[in-house]
Amino acid sequence: MPLTEDPAGWRRLIDAAELTRFVTEALHAAGARTSDAAVTAEVLVAADLGGVDSHGVARLRRYVEGLRNGDINRHAVPETVSDKGSVCVLDAHNGLGQPALREAIDLAVSRAEQFGTSAVMVRRSNHMGIAGWFAERAARAGMLAMVSTNAVPQVAPMGTNEPMFGTNPLCYAVPTTTSPLCFDGATSTVSRGKLEQLDRLGEPMLNGWALGPDGQSTTDIPETVQGLIHRKGYALLPLGGGDKDHGGHKGSAMSLLIELLCGPLAGAQWSRHTYQNGEGGLGHFVFCLNLNALGDADTIRAGVDELAQEVRSGTPTDRQAPVRIPGDRRRLVTEMRKEGGIPVLESVVTDLNDIAEFVGINPVAALTYV
Amino acid sequence: MPLTEDPAGWRRLIDAAELTRFVTEALHAAGARTSDAAVTAEVLVAADLGGVDSHGVARLRRYVEGLRNGDINRHAVPETVSDKGSVCVLDAHNGLGQPALREAIDLAVSRAEQFGTSAVMVRRSNHMGIAGWFAERAARAGMLAMVSTNAVPQVAPMGTNEPMFGTNPLCYAVPTTTSPLCFDGATSTVSRGKLEQLDRLGEPMLNGWALGPDGQSTTDIPETVQGLIHRKGYALLPLGGGDKDHGGHKGSAMSLLIELLCGPLAGAQWSRHTYQNGEGGLGHFVFCLNLNALGDADTIRAGVDELAQEVRSGTPTDRQAPVRIPGDRRRLVTEMRKEGGIPVLESVVTDLNDIAEFVGINPVAALTYV
Numbered sequence: 119m120p121l122t123e124d125p126a127g128w129r130r131l132i133d134a135a136e137l138t139r140f141v142t143e144a145l146h147a148a149g150a151r152t153s154d155a156a157v158t159a160e161v162l163v164a165a166d167l168g169g170v171d172s173h174g175v176a177r178l179r180r181y182v183e184g185l186r187n188g189d190i191n192r193h194a195v196p197e198t199v200s201d202k203g204s205v206c207v208l209d210a211h212n213g214l215g216q217p218a219l220r221e222a223i224d225l226a227v228s229r230a231e232q233f234g235t236s237a238v239m240v241r242r243s244n245h246m247g248i249a250g251w252f253a254e255r256a257a258r259a260g261m262l263a264m265v266s267t268n269a270v271p272q273v274a275p276m277g278t279n280e281p282m283f284g285t286n287p288l289c290y291a292v293p294t295t296t297s298p299l300c301f302d303g304a305t306s307t308v309s310r311g312k313l314e315q316l317d318r319l320g321e322p323m324l325n326g327w328a329l330g331p332d333g334q335s336t337t338d339i340p341e342t343v344q345g346l347i348h349r350k351g352y353a354l355l356p357l358g359g360g361d362k363d364h365g366g367h368k369g370s371a372m373s374l375l376i377e378l379l380c381g382p383l384a385g386a387q388w389s390r391h392t393y394q395n396g397e398g399g400l401g402h403f404v405f406c407l408n409l410n411a412l413g414d415a416d417t418i419r420a421g422v423d424e425l426a427q428e429v430r431s432g433t434p435t436d437r438q439a440p441v442r443i444p445g446d447r448r449r450l451v452t453e454m455r456k457e458g459g460i461p462v463l464e465s466v467v468t469d470l471n472d473i474a475e476f477v478g479i480n481p482v483a484a485l486t487y488v
Numbered sequence: 489m490p491l492t493e494d495p496a497g498w499r500r501l502i503d504a505a506e507l508t509r510f511v512t513e514a515l516h517a518a519g520a521r522t523s524d525a526a527v528t529a530e531v532l533v534a535a536d537l538g539g540v541d542s543h544g545v546a547r548l549r550r551y552v553e554g555l556r557n558g559d560i561n562r563h564a565v566p567e568t569v570s571d572k573g574s575v576c577v578l579d580a581h582n583g584l585g586q587p588a589l590r591e592a593i594d595l596a597v598s599r600a601e602q603f604g605t606s607a608v609m610v611r612r613s614n615h616m617g618i619a620g621w622f623a624e625r626a627a628r629a630g631m632l633a634m635v636s637t638n639a640v641p642q643v644a645p646m647g648t649n650e651p652m653f654g655t656n657p658l659c660y661a662v663p664t665t666t667s668p669l670c671f672d673g674a675t676s677t678v679s680r681g682k683l684e685q686l687d688r689l690g691e692p693m694l695n696g697w698a699l700g701p702d703g704q705s706t707t708d709i710p711e712t713v714q715g716l717i718h719r720k721g722y723a724l725l726p727l728g729g730g731d732k733d734h735g736g737h738k739g740s741a742m743s744l745l746i747e748l749l750c751g752p753l754a755g756a757q758w759s760r761h762t763y764q765n766g767e768g769g770l771g772h773f774v775f776c777l778n779l780n781a782l783g784d785a786d787t788i789r790a791g792v793d794e795l796a797q798e799v800r801s802g803t804p805t806d807r808q809a810p811v812r813i814p815g816d817r818r819r820l821v822t823e824m825r826k827e828g829g830i831p832v833l834e835s836v837v838t839d840l841n842d843i844a845e846f847v848g849i850n851p852v853a854a855l856t857y858v
Contacts, residue, residue: 203603203781205778207782234574278805292748307734368674369727378669428652432645434648
């Protein structure tokens with residue numbers, strides 16, 4: 119039985135500005151300050167705009183519920199608890215992740231403008247949407263930026279089948295002569311959101327993506343998704359899989375680096391101990407490297423363009439599929455959806471309007487079916 | 489036909505101090521300054537000590553030949569060409585990679601002591617051995633360190649079968665209460681050195697590691713190794729393989745990040761254009777983050793220990809194999825080999841003594857067969 123009843127094709131177009139209006143109002147009605155609601159809405163809608171539907175408004179309900187029931191502190195104001203010039207630590211006071219991480223980014227950018235490079239860590243935070251939005255913000259200010267976060271424990275480190283690590287995105291962005299080149303992907307082979315998406319589309323999951331509670335590979339999507347949500351011993355596998363043959367130790371080590379940065383180094387919980395004692399306890403980190411401190415920024419930007427263009431010009435393994443650089447597809451989808459609207463699953467539209475009734479705002483104005 | 493005639497078991501024990509003495513003398517006799525020879529020898533022998541035989545003294549010949557024929561500039565002194573406080577750029581002037589990268593590390597450490605974080609890039613460099621030696625050096629000085637390098641083009645970016653990227657190691661080290669936790673691994677699924685090693689041991693290579701010139705997966709080790717060396721259109725695949733199913737786009741994006749940092753951002757060649765015009769042209773980068781700038785370093789070190797110990801205590805997927813943290817095995821092997829000697833393949837011992845005759849130094853004193 120699929121997780122949702124959506125026929126794959128039933129989606130409705132929603133104008134990006136209308137969706138942003140709606141999400142902002144919903145978050146504000148749930149108790150968030152207007153400015154916090156606005157940045158959180160912008161990050162969520164950016165995911166839908168870029169085709170990362172798993173990280174967009176489909177997640178609105180858990181934000182609204184978290185704000186209303188107090189799991190997320192609606193009064194929190196991120197606080198700088200340590201300031202050593204190029205290295206700072208913020209305490210998010212269990213507020214929304216997006217405003218806290220945006221503040222970390224802006225601080226990291228300003229410190230890298232001053233010192234050349236900077237690192238800003240966030241502790242006691244919550245889910246912050248797509249890391250790419252934040253890394254691109256720094257890249258538009260002239261930085262090579264790396265951004266990551268830990269998350270609810272779902273990934274088994276190499277050698278064990280216990281889910282201890284988060285899906286811990288590896289994310290970076292770098293300025294080009296036009297819009298930033300940006301990569302943002304989980305350090306697990308797939309994310310739970312990807313499994314949910316395949317389920318909606320009626321497509322299979324593959325061996326080597328996840329383990330069941332018996333430690334064996336599983337390809338049952340609904341069981342795996344439910345087993346991950348309800349912590350029944352299911353685990354996603356790191357990039358490279360569950361053994362050394364295809365480099366599982368490397369994916370696991372990448373994920374561990376993010377655990378270290380977002381956990382003990384940030385003074386936050388590592389993923390295994392997040393969501394305990396009534397708060398998320400997540401950690402995020404940001405590194406910025408100012409292109410101006412390395413040399414002539416225009417020359418570097420042109421060099422990045424050239425490298426990207428050479429890779430795009432490589433002989434494609436599949437003649438139907440041009441070689442792409444990270445972010446190429448997302449940029450294209452964003453342009454199309456800004457212009458023509460965002461296709462949102464009918465089940466998500468229904469959910470949004472349930473939320474509207476619940477918090478007492480106008481429903482979202484959905485356009486035609488597509 | 490295997491690449492070498494070694495029966496898998498024929499190795500001879502060499503004392504670590506003797507091997508270091510020998511490599512230092514050989515490099516010095518080939519024209520390197522004593523201090524440059526010493527650090528290069530230390531890094532090469534550290535690889536053998538840790539069981540990373542593919543990056544150790546088996547590579548001595550190419551260093552000696554490079555120094556003698558002028559491909560590596562034996563008179564080079566690394567020069568700081570840009571100094572912006574926490575961000576510096578060194579020009580290695582086509583000298584040995586090890587002395588240049590060690591200088592970059594020491595500079596990065598001292599700048600992170602001053603500013604909290606630092607980035608140092610190296611351009612116009614050559615092969616520098618194992619990145620882990622350098623990252624651990626910074627970690628012993630109290631830094632979380634990331635170190636990488638580009639390399640000869642052998643890896644096909646996602647979507648093409650043209651070898652454009654290097655095997656670009658992802659490497660980091662972080663202080664603990666004892667010796668640093670360190671990971672160092674190629675961002676390709678396997679390295680060419682690993683293929684050569686499997687060939688010596690008579691073990692097979694797997695599908696999804698490399699492509700032949702026809703763009704199809706290949707499992708012929710000698711053909712692949714020769715095809716990579718002689719640039720006949722063979723390519724290694726990134727971590728995650730050649731398609732998105734197992735995350736090839738993620739491994740490719742990690743490798744691209746290293747290309748960007750070591751190429752256009754460092755003012756160096758990216759891997760595709762290395763080893764042209766009579767010099768390596770490689771780029772390296774170092775990031776340091778001073779634990780003291782984040783908080784109480786002892787608390788952070790204890791937190792790292794605790795995280796590592798919890799992972800090690802996870803239920804093992806294979807009851808015979810305890811869960812390991814990156815560097816655990818290498819540390820164990822290093823201790824054993826420091827004590828009992830380094831087992832070196834007989835063919836490598838023969839090669840070392842050929843080199844000794846060639847440059848006019850005493851042969852290496854090899855002990856018993858093992």
